Amino acid sequence: MGDVAIRVEGLGKRYRIGERMQRKTFAERVGGALYSPFRRVRSGLRAPHAQGRPRQVETMMWALNDLSFEVPRGEVLGVIGRNGAGKSTLLKILSRITKPTTGCATVVGRVGTLPEVGTGFHGDLTGRENIYLNGAFLGMKKQEIDRKFDEIVAFAETERFLDTPVKHYSSGMYMRLAFAVAAHLETEILFVDEVLAVGDVAFQNKCLGRIGEVAKSGRTVVFVSHNMAAVERLCTKGLYLNKGIGVLTGSVREAIGLYLGHSCNEVTFHDEPLTWASIKQNGRQLEIEAEYKFPESLEMPCLGFVISDYLGNPICGTNPLIDCVPCPTVRKNAGRVQVVMESPLLLNGTYRLSLWFGDGRRDYFHRHDCITFDVVNMAGLKQLAASSVGPVAPQCRWLFS
Amino acid sequence: MTARPSESQTIRIEPLQGWEPLKLDDIWKYRELLYYLIWRDLKVSYARTQLGIGWAILRPVLTMAMFTFIFGWLTQLPSDGIPYPLFVYSALLPWQLFARIVAGAGSSMIANENLLTKVYFPRLIAPISITVTGVVDFVIGFGVLLGMMWYYQSPLTTAVWVLPGLVIVTIAAGLGVGLWIAALNVWCRDIGHAQPFLTQLWLFATPVIYPASLVPEGWRTWYALNPMVGVVEGFRKALLKTDSQSDFMIVPSVMVAGLVLVSGLYFFRRTEQTIADAV
Numbered sequence: 039m040g041d042v043a044i045r046v047e048g049l050g051k052r053y054r055i056g057e058r059m060q061r062k063t064f065a066e067r068v069g070g071a072l073y074s075p076f077r078r079v080r081s082g083l084r085a086p087h088a089q090g091r092p093r094q095v096e097t098m099m100w101a102l103n104d105l106s107f108e109v110p111r112g113e114v115l116g117v118i119g120r121n122g123a124g125k126s127t128l129l130k131i132l133s134r135i136t137k138p139t140t141g142c143a144t145v146v147g148r149v150g151t152l153p154e155v156g157t158g159f160h161g162d163l164t165g166r167e168n169i170y171l172n173g174a175f176l177g178m179k180k181q182e183i184d185r186k187f188d189e190i191v192a193f194a195e196t197e198r199f200l201d202t203p204v205k206h207y208s209s210g211m212y213m214r215l216a217f218a219v220a221a222h223l224e225t226e227i228l229f230v231d232e233v234l235a236v237g238d239v240a241f242q243n244k245c246l247g248r249i250g251e252v253a254k255s256g257r258t259v260v261f262v263s264h265n266m267a268a269v270e271r272l273c274t275k276g277l278y279l280n281k282g283i284g285v286l287t288g289s290v291r292e293a294i295g296l297y298l299g300h301s302c303n304e305v306t307f308h309d310e311p312l313t314w315a316s317i318k319q320n321g322r323q324l325e326i327e328a329e330y331k332f333p334e335s336l337e338m339p340c341l342g343f344v345i346s347d348y349l350g351n352p353i354c355g356t357n358p359l360i361d362c363v364p365c366p367t368v369r370k371n372a373g374r375v376q377v378v379m380e381s382p383l384l385l386n387g388t389y390r391l392s393l394w395f396g397d398g399r400r401d402y403f404h405r406h407d408c409i410t411f412d413v414v415n416m417a418g419l420k421q422l423a424a425s426s427v428g429p430v431a432p433q434c435r436w437l438f439s
Numbered sequence: 440m441t442a443r444p445s446e447s448q449t450i451r452i453e454p455l456q457g458w459e460p461l462k463l464d465d466i467w468k469y470r471e472l473l474y475y476l477i478w479r480d481l482k483v484s485y486a487r488t489q490l491g492i493g494w495a496i497l498r499p500v501l502t503m504a505m506f507t508f509i510f511g512w513l514t515q516l517p518s519d520g521i522p523y524p525l526f527v528y529s530a531l532l533p534w535q536l537f538a539r540i541v542a543g544a545g546s547s548m549i550a551n552e553n554l555l556t557k558v559y560f561p562r563l564i565a566p567i568s569i570t571v572t573g574v575v576d577f578v579i580g581f582g583v584l585l586g587m588m589w590y591y592q593s594p595l596t597t598a599v600w601v602l603p604g605l606v607i608v609t610i611a612a613g614l615g616v617g618l619w620i621a622a623l624n625v626w627c628r629d630i631g632h633a634q635p636f637l638t639q640l641w642l643f644a645t646p647v648i649y650p651a652s653l654v655p656e657g658w659r660t661w662y663a664l665n666p667m668v669g670v671v672e673g674f675r676k677a678l679l680k681t682d683s684q685s686d687f688m689i690v691p692s693v694m695v696a697g698l699v700l701v702s703g704l705y706f707f708r709r710t711e712q713t714i715a716d717a718v
Contacts, residue, residue, distance in 0.1 A: 053716070131452060134559040136715040143452040157557040162483050174475040175558050226448075 043227055043258040044109040044132065048141035050282075051102040051127050101127040103282040104141070109260065109275070111147075111226075114253040116273030116290050117262045118297050123279040125262045129231050132260065147226030147258070150177055157216075161205030165196055165215055168204050172219045186222045193248075194218035214241065221248045227258045243423075246272070266294055266414040267386035267421075294414050303411040311402045312341075312395040317411050324384070324416075326377040330395060332402075335369040342394035343377065346407065347429050350390065354382060354430075359398055382430040383417035389429070455712050461704055465561040472560055476568035481575060495579040499535055503528040510648045519650045519681045525591050528584055529678050530647040530671045533605065536577040537613040537667055538638050543569030544617025545634050548625050548714055555715055562711035563704075566621060570614055577606070588678070598677040605673045608689075608696045612666040615699030622703075622710035625717050646671050650681070651688070663688040666696040 102124040109115050117125050130136045132143060133151040158175035159168050169190055173183040183190075191197055194215040196207075204212055230249060246268055253259050253272050263269050269276070269290060276293025278285045287293045304316030315328040328341050344355030390410050395403035417431035466473065485491045503524055510516045511523030518526035544566035548555065551565050588595065623630045645667040646654070654662050662668055669692025675681045 130715065134450065134452060135556060137455045137712045138452060139454055141454070145450045145452070146448065148448050149450065151558055158554055160479060160483060162487055163479065167482070171475050171479055174472045175554065175560070180471055 041111045042108050043111040043113075043147055044115075044143070044145050044260070046108070046132075046141070046143045047106050049102055049105040049128070049131065049138050049143055050100060050140035051124070051131060051136070052139040053099050053101055054097055100282050102131070102138070102279075102284075105279075105282070105284045106141075107277060107284060107286040109258060111258055112256045113275050114259040114261060114273045115275045115277055116269035116293065117260060117277045117279060118264075118266065118269055118293060119279035120297075122281075124282040124284075125279055126231060127282075128279070129229050129260065129262050133229050145227060148177070149227045149229065150223035150225030152176075152220045152223065152228060152230045159204060159212070159216060162203055164203055165200045165207070168215070169219055172216065176220055176223055177225065178223060182224065186224075190218045190222050193221065210241070217241075217245055217248075221245070221252075225257070228252060228260070230259060230261045230263075264388075264412075266297070266412050270294060270386075270414065291415075297412075303409055305408050307403075307405070312393065312405075315391075315393055315409065317391050317409055319411070319413055319416060322380070322383060322416055324379040324413075326379065326391070328375045328393065328395070329373070330375065331372040332397075333371065335371040336397050337369055338365045338398040339370075339373060339375050340394075340396045340398045341375045341377065342396075342401075344392045345384075346390045346392065347424070348388040348390065348410075350407065353384070353389070355392075357394065381433065383433070384413045385417055385421050385424040385427075385429055385431055386414055387424045387429060388412050458705060459708055459712070461708055462561070463563075466563060466567065469560050469564055473564050473568055476564060477571045480568055480572045484572070492579065495576040496583055498576075499528065499531050499580045500583060502531055502535070506531070506648050516649050517653065519652065519675070519679075521593075521675075521679050521681065522591050525587055525593065525679065526650075526675070527648060528587060529675050530645075532577060532580050532584060533609045533670050533674050534642065534645060534647050534667065535580070536573050536606070537609050537670075538642070539573040539576065540566075540570050540610065540613030541617045541620065541638055542634065543573065544614055545620030545624060546631060547617075548621045549628075549631065562714060563707065566614060566617055566707075569617075570610055573613075574606070574610070584678070593679055596677070596680060598680075601673060601677050605670050605677070605689075608666060608693055609670050611700040612670075612692075612696035615696065615701075615703035618703035618707040619699070622707045625710060625714050641665070641667070644668075659688075660691075663691045664695055666692040666699070668692060 101122075105124075105128065117128060119125050127136070129151075131138050132145060133149065158172045160171065163171060169187065170180070170183055174180075178186075191200065194211075194217075196211050196215050199207065199211065204215070207215070249259070249261070250272055253274075259272075261269065261273055273290040276287050276290035278287065278293040278296040285293070285296060287296065303318050304314065306314050311330055311332050313329050313331050315326070317324060317326045319325075324345075326341075326343055330336075330339055330341075332339075338358060340357055340359060342355065342357030344352050346352045388410060389412075390407040392406045393403070393408055394401050421431070485494065488494060490497065506527045507524045511518065511527065516523075547565040547569055548562070554560075555562065585595075620630055620634055624634075642648075644662075644665050651659075651662070651668060651672050669689040672681075673689050673692075
């Protein structure tokens with residue numbers, strides 16, 4: 039297979055929507071299970087081309103559709119996409135937790151999965167015991183854990199509590215220990231899913247650093263994350279997933295560009311004066327667009343916006359009145375407003391947009407945090423962490439004398 | 440740099456093919472995890488109790504005391520001329536092993552739900568580890584039985600050698616039923632609720648509190664289709680030299696147990712592929 043670590047061909051995964059809600063009765067289940075081999079044969083006889091194309095289209099959803107790509111050995115693939123794009127489904131299939139509906143995948147080498155931290159931990163067992171148990175779940179051999187034991191404990195900084203049941207641990211200690219075990223997996227291929235979603239900033243940075251080390255050690259890593267900054271820093275290749283359809287791009291930068299361009303950072307409103315709005319990053323600018331429809335024509339379509347950080351703290355905002363923008367020459371009752379924001383430059387991260395709309399005297403529309411969007415590389419490559427310096431990049435002139 | 444991976448480590452991921460081969464060698468590859476799971480189950484179930492492993496003795500002994508009081512003393516059920524406590528205890532041992540495996544294996548998928556959706560391992564490992572912990576309890580309980588036989592001056596015979604075989608039949612039947620329940624339970628939780636009731640019914644359909652000789656002659660063939668009938672009667676015959684017809688009864692027992700186990704394995708194997716989507 040040459041030097042390909044992971045090869046995915048025409049992979050698809052179909053879920054039935056609402057399966058949980060309308061459970062079939064027991065009899066239907068058993069009947070269905072027993073009958074299905076015959077149904078396969080029958081449908082094959084009746085219409086060979088219709089195979090894999092379900093009749094009840096409306097209850098089916100393809101979480102992944104005809105996905106094909108290859109990951110050469112030693113590459114770090116960043117998988118990005120919005121919620122529900124199929125990222126986690128892909129990882130679940132590759133790590134054999136669930137089966138694909140169509141297509142196949144080949145994975146060459148020992149596989150380790152870094153799932154949600156603490157998977158397989160048991161509260162009644164001590165830290166020491168959990169290290170072994172958790173290691174076994176992750177696919178480590180006993181000698182491997184023996185060898186790495188001190189390193190794991192040192193990384194987790196929990197030496198003193200090794201023989202305490204983990205249910206007495208603080209959540210921070212628990213997480214550190216769990217990540218420490220997972221971080222010392224020495225497999226040729228590593229799947230990482232959103233580990234960075236937990237813990238405080240210092241812990242996240244520690245995790246990121248460790249994944250970076252793993253990536254540099256020549257192992258193949260598939261890294262699924264919402265954290266664009268992390269993806270950009272760690273990955274050598276990018277796979278952008280959109281509604282289950284994948285676009286493999288050479289560089290991770292391109293994939294992120296696709297994500298930002300394609301990502302439908304837009305929202306539609308019903309029965310409101312503002313009918314549609316979107317925000318997207320275009321290089322070093324943020325572009326906000328909105329469409330409005332009003333019963334009477336407006337002298338000034340007054341669109342106001344506020345950008346907040348992910349936690350909801352406002353960063354900046356304005357409207358045409360505050361900006362002293364002259365009124366448009368033609369009065370209209372429907373149209374489009376475009377705002378190009380050139381400064382401030384935002385640091386990498388996730389932000390929220392709130393919108394207002396009115397005629398300059400009154401607001402007829404207000405929607406808080408109606409769009410969540412990501413910013414990547416707006417302020418250039420070298421960045422400090424937004425958590426330590428705030429979300430905006432200052433534009434400075436420096437003088438030395 | 441890590442060494443070049445061997446071709447044996449190549450994993451091929453393909454869609455569900457319907458009835459799949461069992462791939463029992465996968466269990467062997469994951470034997471360390473199996474070992475840790477067994478160790479976890481044993482540790483967790485006894486570590487937090489005051490009596491610890493003593494529960495493995497108390498559980499059958501208390502049940503025996505209760506049955507002896509109600510059925511041996513109050514109801515005066517016949518016991519083939521054997522002291523009733525010994526009579527009922529020798530049957531309770533294999534029965535409780537069976538019931539434990541059915542309950543444990545039956546709930547193993549639901550109990551390990553958060554694991555199943557996050558990491559891969561051959562799903563069969565979970566019910567197997569429960570089975571092994573059940574066998575450990577059985578061995579401890581067997582020590583008590585030896586003590587009782589010494590007390591009632593009932594010497595061991597050479598027929599003891601059939602006991603391991605009977606234990607295997609018990610495990611096969613228990614695991615088979617447990618796997619069916621585990622797989623069905625994922626789709627329909629009602630099964631999980633019905634299971635204790637089913638087990639209780641099964642207890643009365645097995646000659647634990649009464650001798651099989653109480654069952655009318657004409658029903659015996661059907662009666663022997665219950666795999667635990669042959670096992671329990673076999674246990675008594677091997678240990679206590681009862682003149683039961685267990686030789687005749689063990690044949691259908693072995694056949695039914697084998698059938699249940701194989702069908703359970705295949706059905707479980709089929710369902711395990713979709714478990715992560717369903718739980």
